[in-house]
Amino acid sequence: MKKGILLVNLGSPDSPEPKDVKRYLGEFLMDERVIDIPFLARTALVKGIILKTRPKASAAAYKKIWWDEGSPLIVISERLQHGIQQQVEAPVALAMRYGSMTIKKGLQELVDQGVEEVLLFPLYPQFAMATTETITVLAEALRQEFFPKLKIESVPAFYNKPDYIAVLSDSIKNHLADKKVDHLLFSYHGVPERHIRKSDVTKSHCKIDGSCCATPSKAHEFCYRHQCLEVTRLVAEKLNLDEGTYSTSFQSRLGFDPWLLPYTDRTIERLGKDGIKNMAIVTPAFVSDCLETLEEIAMEGQEIFHEMGGQAFTTVPCLNDDKPFVDLLSNWINTWLMPTT
Incomplete structure (x- = not known):
């Protein structure tokens, strides 16, 4: 089976403008694993209160940190993906849990390259409902609906490695x-x-x-x-x-x-x-x-x-695309790619 890797991070608005921030926050906060209250109550809270006030303030915050190349999180994640791809023979795709770089697009990119088995790699050292779990649950739902022949294996939390x-x-x-x-x-x-x-x-x-x-x-x-x-x-x-x-x-x-x-x-x-x-x-x-x-x-x-x-x-900056971190993830991935006997 041809193998591929899907790195998944949180996500970002397409721009620091209020309309894009509002769209992004709406998707993020309506996730039942982020705000885990009944749907009607969550809808009233998010759409009735938060999205009427928070997007403007959040947009101002995003504008403070936005890079010429785009969202720092997206740019850094792309650099990480590129660094890993240089050390890994299998295709490495990148997706975000929220925003326009969807997990479905990431899986489709790999499938289009003939991938039959995916290593789903949530970029979170610790497990949490609102991070790792929401990624793995959505990926499995997408697999069942759109990629039934695809095999997906998830990387567990690596906080103590x-x-x-x-x-x-x-x-x-x-x-x-x-x-x-x-x-x-x-x-x-x-x-x-x-x-x-x-x-x-x-x-x-x-x-x-x-x-x-x-x-x-x-x-x-x-x-x-x-x-x-x-x-x-x-x-x-x-x-x-x-x-x-x-x-x-x-x-x-x-x-x-x-x-x-x-x-x-x-x-x-x-x-x-x-x-x-x-x-x-x-x-x-x-x-x-x-x-x-x-x-x-x-x-x-x-x-x-x-x-x-x-x-x-x-x-202290995050590990970002520092070479030791790129080397670390690449080593883990290459170990997974090794054929089993």
Whole structure:
């Protein structure tokens, strides 16, 4: 069977104009795995409230970070795809969960090249309902409807793979080599607490009580919170960070339901108030720099820190298309491509 690879990232509006941002946000927020409430309530919330107010503000944020070549996330993902394709014999396609670069188009591109077996590669180190799961569920639905003869295998979360931790740790170390850093903050994208409980395959382990994520369980295979905390622990161990010089937080909350704590913006504020003068922040839930890293962290986060008396605020870029990361993904893919005996 001829094999192919489909890399999948989150997505982006076609432009930073409000009309394109509104279209993109509508698709994103109407996903039942992003806002997981009944359809009628979700429709009323998204179309009746959010899409009447948020697109203009989001468009302004996108304009701050938009590149001449286009959306940073798209451009970086394309560079990553190109880098991998140079090291991999099989066709490598790129798709986005939301926006015009659809998963259906990506699968069709591979099928048109004669591919019969696809390695679906969600570009997320940690599993979450609103990231990995929504990609795999949609891909399977598309396979059943449009590509019934196609075989799809999905790459599981790779948050704790030693070679990934090594690449991430080296990236952080290299970017902070000439910096004085009093505190390193690991900021992950936030999710509602109910997502953690819904993903608990044991239906009883995840209590988000401060101890469950450190207690071995089958639930950890699909627990976003555990996987984030584990990345922090493994990187801190790899970099020999002293206790108290690093911490974990979660960003980008929406609505009034409980989301994972502590919040990134309040953590940055607290660090500034506590007298931290030089801090750095890394965002390991993202492999590509995007609105959440370039605007929410690098711009808004820095502003908060300076307002609280902080001096140096350093953002560590995502792994993006750095050669060690390209090499890592290419090695994993080439291992999958090797014929089995």
